[in-house]
Amino acid sequence: MRFTLGDKVLIVALLALNAVFIANWGTVFGKGNWVVVEVNQKEVTRLSLDRDQVTHVKGPLGETEVEVKKGQARIVRSPCKNKVCIKSGYIRYADRLAACIPNRVVIRIVGETHRGVDAVVG
Numbered sequence: 001m002r003f004t005l006g007d008k009v010l011i012v013a014l015l016a017l018n019a020v021f022i023a024n025w026g027t028v029f030g031k032g033n034w035v036v037v038e039v040n041q042k043e044v045t046r047l048s049l050d051r052d053q054v055t056h057v058k059g060p061l062g063e064t065e066v067e068v069k070k071g072q073a074r075i076v077r078s079p080c081k082n083k084v085c086i087k088s089g090y091i092r093y094a095d096r097l098a099a100c101i102p103n104r105v106v107i108r109i110v111g112e113t114h115r116g117v118d119a120v121v122g
Contacts, residue, residue, distance in 0.1 A: 030094035031092075032092060033048070035068055039057055049073070053068050060103060066107055072092040073090065097109070
């Protein structure tokens with residue numbers, strides 16, 4: 001198989017583009033500043049990611065515990081059955097969320113940089 005000049009230029013351009021993506025990988029995720037805690041789609045509290053803290057919010061099924069630690073947030077305890085919200089772990093980048101759907105509690109990271117919608121399902 002012989003490579004033409006166009007093939008070689010394309011390969012070099014793609015390698016350069018990949019190098020740029022790898023070098024800027026960490027910068028595409030915006031750092032969050034706040035954790036917004038919502039119950040039934042209403043904001044009930046806003047916590048700073050700069051300070052380690054724990055808060056409790058009451059949902060329809062009972063109390064959910066939210067922890068902020070080292071610039072990250074997670075749901076620690078919730079009265080839901082399957083505990084998927086707890087198993088999802090920490091979130092730390094802007095526009096990321098964790099939710100306890102049965103208890104209608106959502107925690108969301110917000111920051112100065114808003115990345116927009118990941119996908120639209122219609």
